[in-house]
Amino acid sequence: xxxxxxxxxASWLEIVVGALFLATPYLPCVLAFGAKPDSIGVAVxxxxxxALIGLGISCLPSRGASRRGSLVGxxxxxxxxxxxxxxxxxxxxxxxxxxxxxxILHAVIAAALLPSIRTNPPxx
Numbered sequence: 304x305x306x307x308x309x310x311x312x313a314s315w316l317e318i319v320v321g322a323l324f325l326a327t328p329y330l331p332c333v334l335a336f337g338a339k340p341d342s343i344g345v346a347v348x349x350x351x352x353x354a355l356i357g358l359g360i361s362c363l364p365s366r367g368a369s370r371r372g373s374l375v376g377x378x379x380x381x382x383x384x385x386x387x388x389x390x391x392x393x394x395x396x397x398x399x400x401x402x403x404x405x406x407i408l409h410a411v412i413a414a415a416l417l418p419s420i421r422t423n424p425p426x427x
Contacts (some may be wrong), residue, residue, distance in 0.1 A: 321355025374419035381413035
């Protein structure tokens with residue numbers, strides 16, 4: 304039951320952040336990366352928003368169906384996001400105030416989803 308709530312929460316978080324990137328790409332870019340997107344960066348930020356919305360929707364659990372593949376995809380995304388935000392927050396010359404908190408949040412979500420790799424638990 305706990306894995307279901309983690310999957311639902313992580314999925315909705317991706318949908319909300321994706322909508323934010325899609326609607327106002329400047330705000331999340333400044334908060335996460337410390338820079339406004341210029342020219343093609345706006346389009347790339349909006350593309351990332353669309354991808355996050357799609358990821359969130361595809362990973363929303365449904366009743367009675369095995370969603371292990373979606374959970375593994377969500378786990379992979381969160382692991383990658385952890386590495387990216389940690390690198391931006393620690394090593395990049397320019398970073399936003401939410402870089403390290405975003406890394407921590409994605410690491411916590413990844414840790415909570417990790418059991419989905421070892422087993423195929425029901426999400427209902």
